[in-house]
Amino acid sequence: xxxxxxxxxxxxxxxxxxxxxxxxxxxxxxxxxxxxxxxxxxxxxxxxxxxxxxxxxxxxxxxxxxxxxxxxx
Numbered sequence: 001x002x003x004x005x006x007x008x009x010x011x012x013x014x015x016x017x018x019x020x021x022x023x024x025x026x027x028x029x030x031x032x033x034x035x036x037x038x039x040x041x042x043x044x045x046x047x048x049x050x051x052x053x054x055x056x057x058x059x060x061x062x063x064x065x066x067x068x069x070x071x072x073x
Contacts (some may be wrong), residue, residue: 005012045055
């Protein structure tokens with residue numbers, strides 16, 4: 001066993017380092033995607049709130065509701 005370890009030791013260490021690097025890269029990628037998704041959802045809701053305020057503050061909609069109904073053709 002020690003002979004195999006001496007012969008293949010550096011290769012095994014390198015393979016283990018590659019495996020750990022791959023796992024770390026995947027973990028970072030998942031965290032980045034989750035963070036971007038959260039930021040995107042926050043931005044969408046912020047836009048929706050401002051759009052709702054703009055629609056609610058629009059006097060044209062109120063005047064349209066108060067005006068005469070359109071004739072049906």
